[in-house]
Amino acid sequence: MKRILLVAQYEFMTNIKKTSFLMAAIGGPLFTIGIMVFATLLSISSIEAGQIKGERVGYVDEAGIIANPPLGLPDAYIAYPDAKRGQTALDNKEIDLLAVIDSAYLKTGKISLLAYGSVSNALKKDLGGFISTNLAHSVSDTLPEARIKDPVNLEYFLQNNGRALNSETALLAVIMTPIVFVIVFMIALQLTGTYLMTSIVEEKTNRIMEILATSVTPTQLLAGKLLGVGGLGLVQITIWLVVAAIGLVVGRGTELVQAIQVPFDIVVIALAYFVLNYFLIGSILAGIGVIVGSEQESRQFAGIVTIVTVLPLILMFSFLMDPDGPLPVFLSLFPFTAPMAMLLRLMLSAVSPLELISSFGLMFVTTLVIVWMSARVFRWAMLLYGKKMSPRDIWRVIRGQTDHVSTASLQQEGR
Amino acid sequence: MPATTIHIDHISKSYGSFRAVDDLSFDVYAGEIFALLGPNGAGKSTTIRMILDIIRPDRGTIQVFGGPISDDKKNRIGYLPEERGLYKSVSVIEVMTYLGKLKGLSGADAKQRSMALLQKLDLAEHAKKKVSELSKGMQQKVQFAVTILHSPDLIIIDEPFSGLDPVNRLIVKDLLEEFKAGGGAIVMSTHQMEQVEEMADRLLMINHGQQKLYGEVNEVKRQFATHAILVQGQGAWALLPGVLRVEENPRGHAGTMLYLAEDTSADQVLVAMASSPDTHIDKFELAIPSLDEIFIQVAGEKEKIL
Numbered sequence: 152m153k154r155i156l157l158v159a160q161y162e163f164m165t166n167i168k169k170t171s172f173l174m175a176a177i178g179g180p181l182f183t184i185g186i187m188v189f190a191t192l193l194s195i196s197s198i199e200a201g202q203i204k205g206e207r208v209g210y211v212d213e214a215g216i217i218a219n220p221p222l223g224l225p226d227a228y229i230a231y232p233d234a235k236r237g238q239t240a241l242d243n244k245e246i247d248l249l250a251v252i253d254s255a256y257l258k259t260g261k262i263s264l265l266a267y268g269s270v271s272n273a274l275k276k277d278l279g280g281f282i283s284t285n286l287a288h289s290v291s292d293t294l295p296e297a298r299i300k301d302p303v304n305l306e307y308f309l310q311n312n313g314r315a316l317n318s319e320t321a322l323l324a325v326i327m328t329p330i331v332f333v334i335v336f337m338i339a340l341q342l343t344g345t346y347l348m349t350s351i352v353e354e355k356t357n358r359i360m361e362i363l364a365t366s367v368t369p370t371q372l373l374a375g376k377l378l379g380v381g382g383l384g385l386v387q388i389t390i391w392l393v394v395a396a397i398g399l400v401v402g403r404g405t406e407l408v409q410a411i412q413v414p415f416d417i418v419v420i421a422l423a424y425f426v427l428n429y430f431l432i433g434s435i436l437a438g439i440g441v442i443v444g445s446e447q448e449s450r451q452f453a454g455i456v457t458i459v460t461v462l463p464l465i466l467m468f469s470f471l472m473d474p475d476g477p478l479p480v481f482l483s484l485f486p487f488t489a490p491m492a493m494l495l496r497l498m499l500s501a502v503s504p505l506e507l508i509s510s511f512g513l514m515f516v517t518t519l520v521i522v523w524m525s526a527r528v529f530r531w532a533m534l535l536y537g538k539k540m541s542p543r544d545i546w547r548v549i550r551g552q553t554d555h556v557s558t559a560s561l562q563q564e565g566r
Numbered sequence: 567m568p569a570t571t572i573h574i575d576h577i578s579k580s581y582g583s584f585r586a587v588d589d590l591s592f593d594v595y596a597g598e599i600f601a602l603l604g605p606n607g608a609g610k611s612t613t614i615r616m617i618l619d620i621i622r623p624d625r626g627t628i629q630v631f632g633g634p635i636s637d638d639k640k641n642r643i644g645y646l647p648e649e650r651g652l653y654k655s656v657s658v659i660e661v662m663t664y665l666g667k668l669k670g671l672s673g674a675d676a677k678q679r680s681m682a683l684l685q686k687l688d689l690a691e692h693a694k695k696k697v698s699e700l701s702k703g704m705q706q707k708v709q710f711a712v713t714i715l716h717s718p719d720l721i722i723i724d725e726p727f728s729g730l731d732p733v734n735r736l737i738v739k740d741l742l743e744e745f746k747a748g749g750g751a752i753v754m755s756t757h758q759m760e761q762v763e764e765m766a767d768r769l770l771m772i773n774h775g776q777q778k779l780y781g782e783v784n785e786v787k788r789q790f791a792t793h794a795i796l797v798q799g800q801g802a803w804a805l806l807p808g809v810l811r812v813e814e815n816p817r818g819h820a821g822t823m824l825y826l827a828e829d830t831s832a833d834q835v836l837v838a839m840a841s842s843p844d845t846h847i848d849k850f851e852l853a854i855p856s857l858d859e860i861f862i863q864v865a866g867e868k869e870k871i872l
Contacts, residue, residue, distance in 0.1 A: 157668055358651035430652075
């Protein structure tokens with residue numbers, strides 16, 4: 152155990168000091184924040200620069216729908232008897248905007264907006280509110296105006312965890328949260344997996360494995376590497392979480408952030424899945440690294456593994472359409488896609504405890520089997536140089552029929 | 567009798583139908599340099615890997631320090647494989663400390679010993695440099711330092727001098743002699759026969775996994791001595807009593823080889839030469855073949871049979 156920890160410590164300490172790790176671990180979140188801040192600033196400044204603030208609005212009521220006296224008239228609204236006089240006022244800069252309610256408005260809903268420059272959404276909303284208030288008044292005196300203007304006030308109840316969502320923004324937040332989670336996990340997994348593979352490939356090409364083999368067993372070496380590099384992954388996730396927490400505090404005023412709900416149970420489940428996923432994918436990548444022995448080639452294989460794990464993201468649409476459909480259910484049980492698929496389903500729908508246990512159990516067993524297989528392959532491939540193992544060789548090694556494999560390899564090695 | 571460091575008893579190892587090591591037995595004692603010789607593919611690396619418990623023999627037993635190998639015993643062994651390597655992008659002192667810790671040293675101890683060794687090997691100023699910044703010869707020395715860092719009782723070295731210039735060769739040779747004088751056992755696998763003749767006490771030569779020669783270096787050489795003498799000078803060599811035939815410059819040696827009759831000793835020939843007025847002797851030696859010659863002879867024998 153002590154040796155496993157020594158290997159783990161070395162892997163952790165040497166990799167965490169690497170510029171590439173710092174760039175990815177800290178640079179990634181910083182870059183994301185930068186983009187968000189930049190986008191926000193950009194939209195604010197563009198509103199301020201180009202859009203009409205609309206303090207002074209003129210209107211012409213050709214349809215005769217505005218009550219007399221006008222109801223809910225915003226302060227700066229000025230009525231003009233006809234379009235021509237309104238136009239003159241606009242040209243003379245007495246008003247910033249002229250709204251002409253068409254004579255056929257009740258049939259067509261047509262309102263012409265005239266302005267020098269673009270019109271902000273807030274202004275359009277104001278105008279809409281003004282008109283619907285007056286329309287509502289002409290429909291009924293008894294019905295509350297608010298119900299005529301806003302008849303459907305949806306409140307969502309997702310039955311699985313009783314979370315109430317009172318707006319569409321909240322629904323958006325519910326969809327986005329698992330995606331963000333999944334993406335952060337993906338980045339961490341990708342980074343750590345690459346480090347794991349690179350370090351194994353390096354030790355093999357540098358032939359340092361032969362020296363290590365006299366101090367640690369292949370299983371100890373593999374275990375130490377998985378733990379040490381896994382620690383790097385956790386550091387990375389922690390950095391993201393800290394950044395996310397800062398983001399939540401800074402953006403706490405906005406509707407979207409208020410709607411974000413990250414239930415504690417889901418965070419725990421997500422972390423458990425991440426750990427299993429790391430050991431599953433990590434041991435596969437370690438196996439690939441030790442077999443292939445070249446960084447470039449092993450990256451290609453790693454790419455294939457990654458694509459399988461992000462399949463739920465690619466098939467996101469089917470999760471949104473029907474989170475309990477056959478495809479999402481299958482993906483949430485299949486060990487290689489289970490972490491992401493299950494996370495998406497947990498947030499979007501009601502997942503029965505049995506399904507959750509099955510998914511987790513399947514993944515746990517698969518991970519154990521893969522780690523065991525990887526350790527076997529590792530033991531044999533770590534000292535083989537200059538010869539590639541064929542899939543048949545690998546299968547033999549896993550089944551314990553190693554004699555045939557070594558003959559060819561060692562003879563070729565010029566032992 | 568020095569303590570037995572390695573005791574190998576009838577070990578065999580096959581890969582499929584290929585017999586890499588075939589019924590090999592030998593001992594290595596404390597305080598000696600033991601040479602493991604053999605052509606490429608003879609089974610040397612497999613034998614070393616079995617001693618180090620990287621692979622297990624199919625048959626036979628291996629005892630190290632008086633018993634089966636264990637994790638603690640592995641900490642008493644230093645190993646420098648032929649295919650050498652170090653972490654390239656890490657500093658020299660970090661690599662050494664890590665490998666020292668894997669051999670059971672504490673962090674501080676490993677660091678202190680590393681610095682002392684680097685000092686000895688004239689590398690102290692490079693301690694903080696990355697391994698990739700060192701020349702190949704320097705890297706070789708660092709690798710050697712790693713091998714002896716944890717003060718092992720046994721070191722196993724594949725080609726200890728490959729890639730070293732004469733100055734560094736001497737430094738490493740002195741360190742090996744020092745290690746031996748301290749009671750350590752050295753197993754040295756090499757193709758450089760002159761090094762074996764110069765340094766090794768005993769040797770084992772294997773070919774096709776089988777023992778070919780085993781014993782003290784001088785004894786082995788004597789076994790291969792032909793009943794002949796090599797002379798340089800002037801004289802009617804062929805006419806001397808007891809000389810069966812002569813050969814000029816045999817096997818690349820300058821001089822003349824005199825093959826003697828079975829009942830004639832070298833002393834008798836020398837007396838005859840001294841009493842012959844026409845004879846002038848510059849050099850007179852028993853024709854003991856070099857290890858190189860023995861190696862070629864032994865390695866070649868099997869080829870002829872095949």
